[in-house]
Amino acid sequence: xxxxxxxxxxxxxxxxxxxxxxxxxxxxxxxxxxxxxxxxxxxxxxxxxxxxxxxxxxxxxxxxxxxxxxxxxxxxxxxxxxxxxxxxxxxxxxxxxxxxxxxxxxxxxxxxxxxx
Numbered sequence: 001x002x003x004x005x006x007x008x009x010x011x012x013x014x015x016x017x018x019x020x021x022x023x024x025x026x027x028x029x030x031x032x033x034x035x036x037x038x039x040x041x042x043x044x045x046x047x048x049x050x051x052x053x054x055x056x057x058x059x060x061x062x063x064x065x066x067x068x069x070x071x072x073x074x075x076x077x078x079x080x081x082x083x084x085x086x087x088x089x090x091x092x093x094x095x096x097x098x099x100x101x102x103x104x105x106x107x108x109x110x111x112x113x114x115x116x
Contacts, residue, residue, distance in 0.1 A: 020083045025076040032073045045070050 036042065048065040062081075066074045082088050095103070 021080045025080050028073055028076040
């Protein structure tokens, strides 16, 4: 689910009201939330913002990728998530089932082309 609206960022604002989250992070997230008056303002700045059910029961996987100017906001969100109990993992996410299927098809096509 690509960020087409404020849903994911508003979720961040909601959890940031928790007393566990630092005042500095709350200020960063709130400032961003109030300054972003239209989702179109995030075009070409939020590259990916996905929420998916994870393999482990009762867990969600959040995937974020943002432009450099939004990195402080993302860092504040990640710190806030960690303080509220989330387990953070960084790096390239695992391939989806569609990516694996496509890779298999491309490999088969390549082998087929090599066969006389």
